[in-house]
Amino acid sequence: MKWEKILRKIENQIEAGIYPGASFAYYKDGEWKESYLGLSDPERGLKTETGLVYDLASVSKVVGVGTVLIFLWQQGKLDIDRPVTDFLPECDYSDITIRQLLTHATDLDPFIPNRDKLSAEELRETMFHLNRRNQPAILYSDVHFLLLGFLLEKIFNQDLDQIMEEQVLEPWGMTGTKFGPVEQAVPTVRGVEAGIIHDPKARLLGKHAGSAGLFSTVKDLQIFLEHYLKDDFAAELSRNFSPLDDKERSLAWNLEGAWLDHTGYTGTFIMWNREKQEAAIFLSNRTYEKDERAQWIVDRNQVMEMIRQEE
Template sequence: MKQEIIVAQIEKLVQDDVIPGASFAFVTATESQSFVIGDSQVQPTREPLQQNMLYDLASVTKVVGTTTRIFQLIAQGKLTFDTKVAKLLPRFKLLDVTLKDLLLHQAGLPGDFSNKHQLSQADLIEAIYQCEQPIYPIGSQTLYSDIGYILLGWIIEVFDGSLGQGMQKFIFEPLEMTNTGYHLAQPLSRFVPTECTKERGCIRGKCHDHKAFLLAGESGSAGLFSTLTDLIHFVQMMLNQGCYQGKEVLSSVAFDWLKEYQQGSRTLGWEVLQPDIYYHTGFTGTSLLVDMKRQNGFILLTNRIHPSRDNQAFVEARKEIVARFIS
């Protein structure tokens, strides 16, 4: 009954033109039920949404890719939560910041740079390394920060050489996520468009996030593309304590860490909606929920910023949908 109400809610959002369309799934440890509703785009022409189209995950990159790979490196003993960031990235000036601080968004870093649209790639990299004073005492509060997750991406590159190749080898291949990555060699028609802007036109097949775009589309904070099917595999791995099809992709100890390091409504990488319910959204209209206690999950993929980012109505409606799912 609850599922039927959620399906009806999403159908109404499409009918009311709050979003062009939606790909979503209800997931358990072994099964899933998928839905595809509406259009993939409304500008310049309407195109129907197809099965398994590619979505720009935006900040959902932070959990599907970055947090998961960092957890793997910690489980292998290559890193610890207390590893100082400056030990791995010597140009970083906040010498007391640890991996744990970055994962919890408590590193004293700004959430973003207000002048990012005036920056070149070199300027952006320099601005991150020039953060010399924390904007609040490290560890004293939570301020969601893309900058911290860009740094985590660079830390992964210290070990893997390439952020995308490391995630491919250690996360996406074991999970049979064959349509997930930063730069996918797929026809443009498979990508769901995001925002239509004066500078970039209707963005399709390239990441929307400006900082990730400056970083050649490959960043720890944003930039991954994926499909509903691939994300079902990811959620099922989480529900199975790190295992997928009998293979351990993520050590089960990671699920102890998620509880151990929880602070208020956040834990390492994830938002915590209720005990054992982990959640993350992306600016483009993507979201992922994993309920470890009830052993189910919910994936909702939309391009709510197409054609324009001025769409708070969807954000409010999604809160209601998620509240219903976990009720």
């Protein structure tokens, strides 16, 4: 059985020290199965269990900004081929469209040399004047969704946390999802207070960060993914929206065949397949003991590929 194979793989990865524990949920045939493995807090010896709150890292991109923008596009309220400067005239990117930001298909150089020395306002200002690479290419980067977050704040004339709450979280009953810092959460790094946002830019920008910073639970993400599996707004997302030929991407989501997914730096990912009516949630704190990102991507992709496989 696919479920058992995936659980064995996760157990093997925990035993290999890739992450201390994981919350995993899989949706098929109209039902969710859940499994809670390993430890959520090794220092305190706490087992992984239901109801835990995790730092979503970049999974925040689709839970928040991505979903709100998809709503606007699907409702005909936003032309995604408009230049970003129509909404953010203070930025230098009159040749970059909302579609390009949503599919990470720009020539923006995300490197900010003195990032850790900037204030929130200085970081925001820097986002509007980034260097450019030689030519556009699919290069996944936080800067695209930071800009989209600022764009939404202009459209709604509200702070991003309020926009997400009113447009997504409250209507869908996702009561356990909010921007950090939060009082109780699975610790992402040993010795660092739990509930603090792991991502540096999101930690600085707080409720204005469109790229990361949300904390959530398996239960809330189940609600979230079921809306993508069933609601009309998501019916057309399982296709390529990228303006470039080098990689297929949906709006906000990575696209692998009929599967859409998004991953997060802290050891998180969610994925769904509307055609098959399948979905999966994986939440871990893989940065707790070490941060071996390249190896983590290999290990994570093994689990994701098992989920995509047929029974």
